[in-house]
Amino acid sequence: MQALAIRGLTKTYRNGVVALRGIDLEVAEGDFFALLGPNGAGKTTTIGVVMSLVTKSGGSVSVFGHDIDRELDRAKSCIGLVPQEINFNNFEKVYTIVVNQAGFYGIPRRLARERTERYLRQLQLWDRRHEIARALSGGMKRRLMIARALVHEPRLLILDEPTAGVDIEIRRSMWSFLREINAAGTTIILTTHYLEEAESLCRHIAIIDGGRIIENDSMAAVIRKLHQESFVLNLRHPVTAAPQLPGYAARLTDDHTLEVDVARGQGLNDIFARLTSAGIEVASMRNKVNRLEELFMRLVENRGAAAGGS
Amino acid sequence: MGAAGVPSLARIQWVGFETIVRREFGRIVRIWIQTLVPPAVTATLYFLIFGSLIGRRIGTMGGYDYMQYIAPGLIMMAVITNSYGNVVSSFFGAKFGKHIEELLVAPLPNWLIVLGYVAGGVVRGLLVGVVVTAVALFFTRIPVEHPLLVAGSVLLTAVVFSLGGFFNAIFAKNFDQITWFPTFVLTPLTYLGGVFYSVSLLPDWAERLSYANPILYMVGAFRHGFLGTSDVGLGMAFAIMALAAVVMFAVVVTLMNRGTGIRE
Numbered sequence: 290m291q292a293l294a295i296r297g298l299t300k301t302y303r304n305g306v307v308a309l310r311g312i313d314l315e316v317a318e319g320d321f322f323a324l325l326g327p328n329g330a331g332k333t334t335t336i337g338v339v340m341s342l343v344t345k346s347g348g349s350v351s352v353f354g355h356d357i358d359r360e361l362d363r364a365k366s367c368i369g370l371v372p373q374e375i376n377f378n379n380f381e382k383v384y385t386i387v388v389n390q391a392g393f394y395g396i397p398r399r400l401a402r403e404r405t406e407r408y409l410r411q412l413q414l415w416d417r418r419h420e421i422a423r424a425l426s427g428g429m430k431r432r433l434m435i436a437r438a439l440v441h442e443p444r445l446l447i448l449d450e451p452t453a454g455v456d457i458e459i460r461r462s463m464w465s466f467l468r469e470i471n472a473a474g475t476t477i478i479l480t481t482h483y484l485e486e487a488e489s490l491c492r493h494i495a496i497i498d499g500g501r502i503i504e505n506d507s508m509a510a511v512i513r514k515l516h517q518e519s520f521v522l523n524l525r526h527p528v529t530a531a532p533q534l535p536g537y538a539a540r541l542t543d544d545h546t547l548e549v550d551v552a553r554g555q556g557l558n559d560i561f562a563r564l565t566s567a568g569i570e571v572a573s574m575r576n577k578v579n580r581l582e583e584l585f586m587r588l589v590e591n592r593g594a595a596a597g598g599s
Numbered sequence: 600m601g602a603a604g605v606p607s608l609a610r611i612q613w614v615g616f617e618t619i620v621r622r623e624f625g626r627i628v629r630i631w632i633q634t635l636v637p638p639a640v641t642a643t644l645y646f647l648i649f650g651s652l653i654g655r656r657i658g659t660m661g662g663y664d665y666m667q668y669i670a671p672g673l674i675m676m677a678v679i680t681n682s683y684g685n686v687v688s689s690f691f692g693a694k695f696g697k698h699i700e701e702l703l704v705a706p707l708p709n710w711l712i713v714l715g716y717v718a719g720g721v722v723r724g725l726l727v728g729v730v731v732t733a734v735a736l737f738f739t740r741i742p743v744e745h746p747l748l749v750a751g752s753v754l755l756t757a758v759v760f761s762l763g764g765f766f767n768a769i770f771a772k773n774f775d776q777i778t779w780f781p782t783f784v785l786t787p788l789t790y791l792g793g794v795f796y797s798v799s800l801l802p803d804w805a806e807r808l809s810y811a812n813p814i815l816y817m818v819g820a821f822r823h824g825f826l827g828t829s830d831v832g833l834g835m836a837f838a839i840m841a842l843a844a845v846v847m848f849a850v851v852v853t854l855m856n857r858g859t860g861i862r863e
């Protein structure tokens with residue numbers, strides 16, 4: 290069963306902005322799925338259509354087999370949403386916000402109270418339950434929205450940039466929390482600008498740009514498509530020019546730092562042999578981080594260049 | 600989860616409705632200084648000035664002590680203003696603060712969301728009605744000739760003006776636009792709707808014009824419930840109120856289904 294199936298989805302806003310130009314997307318039940326794209330790519334619009342916060346211009350969406358044109362309420366029952374922007378009533382108490390949301394999903398009051406306690410505890414907000422939401426810090430507000438999205442125990446959890454503005458420690462704990470929920474059977478879709486986040490959490494990834502899906506595959510396959518890696522070599526002594534390394538692209542970023550791009554399958558011995566014979570001593574080496582981010586940038590740029598150049 | 604574990608939509612809808620009303624009630628109580636106190640203050644002033652000071656010189660109106668005559672009018676005026684005001688500010692506030700999305704993502708049909716807010720407006724209208732009645736009882740004795748008539752007319756009026764507030768909130772884009780209608784239309788119509796005087800005192804043309812004002816019928820029916828007489832026919836009054844309620848409900852739900860003012 291597909292948790293989410295989107296076909297030919299288009300959206301033109303009233304002001305004429307074409308936000309989606311035909312999105313096709315399938316997310317299997319149980320998956321942990323990343324939707325990645327630069328600002329304005331159409332991620333929030335796509336989610337908005339799924340949640341019926343945005344009316345679509347064309348195409349179809351179904352959630353666990355419930356088409357949103359025919360069985361909207363059934364479809365909505367299956368989803369919990371953590372929106373990109375804060376959308377609770379700042380003047381309501383933390384507890385009230387969560388327990389009422391359960392009510393809006395039809396959870397009877399007593400069960401709603403139990404669930405509210407469980408999720409507020411899990412998100413470390415139980416101690417703040419009597420405070421008005423406005424008094425929470427930014428990270429707590431995000432966690433409040435996560436608790437609110439989970440209180441009806443949805444089969445599909447959609448998070449639109451859940452860790453924006455959240456510190457590293459809390460982000461890590463959110464990650465492990467999301468992994469647990471996913472392991473317990475909840476399908477998760479998240480959008481993020483932190484590619485490290487997608488890589489560490491998700492099994493499948495779609496990259497969206499300009500309202501189109503430009504890559505949609507397993508995380509491993511997408512990483513494999515990244516046919517090169519970059520290494521940063523710290524040199525013991527300063528050099529003035531990048532050494533000759535035939536077969537590799539090498540550049541000096543400063544006089545102690547050499548960056549080398551290595552194709553997949555290409556060995557590193559040759560590099561060290563040549564550096565040794567040139568009398569250059571390597572003090573240390575590290576893999577350049579955010580490989581996926583680079584891939585992502587390249588995918589987006591290549592498309593732009595191809596479209597612009599032809 | 601098997602099919603047996605899935606609650607019926609009717610069950611979800613009932614709990615959802617209850618929760619909306621509960622939240623609206625919570626809002627009324629939370630900001631009671633804005634919701635319940637001002638009507639009590641205004642009512643006290645009206646009774647002091649129009650009832651005690653001026654009323655004593657006026658003598659009787661429609662055969663009743665002036666204070667007794669205006670009491671139903673003032674109660675109804677408060678009900679109208681407050682049921683309208685509750686829904687317009689709560690729903691517009693929800694749009695403005697984006698927490699309307701909490702309802703829009705939930706499995707609740709639009710007609711139910713409208714009903715929930717209307718129920719909230721009715722609760723506020725009736726609460727304020729009770730407050731103003733209590734104030735009135737400090738100043739005068741109010742007979743109740745036909746309790747059902749009192750209940751029916753106040754309930755329908757509160758429904759109509761709650762729907763009016765909803766309609767206003769759907770189209771409002773800023774806070775000015777939620778005060779415009781109450782200030783320039785609602786208040787004048789209420790003042791001219793027989794709250795303070797019997798329209799039979801007016802010149803002929805003004806009396807006839809007054810009968811085009813729907814509020815006249817609402818106040819009239821309500822007063823009839825207390826005093827046993829009024830300027831308007833009861834059948835006509837209830838027909839107007841019921842028709843207004845049905846038409847406005849249909850219009851508001853249609854606008855919601857179209858996404859006017861709430862969906863991009």
Ligand SMILES: Nc1ncnc2c1ncn2[C@@H]1O[C@H](COP(=O)(O)OP(=O)(O)OP(=O)(O)O)[C@@H](O)[C@H]1O
Nearest residue numbers: 302304306308327328329330331332333334335863
């Ligand atoms: N309400 C709106 N009215 C008009 N245009 C809009 C509206 N919301 C979004 N857009 C436009 O639609 C396009 C897609 O926006 P969207 O918010 O879906 O992007 P996004 O991928 O979520 O970006 P971000 O990463 O910045 O959140 C953008 O060009 C945006 O300006």
Ligand SMILES: [Mg+2]
Nearest residue numbers: 332333334373
């Ligand atoms: Mg977005």
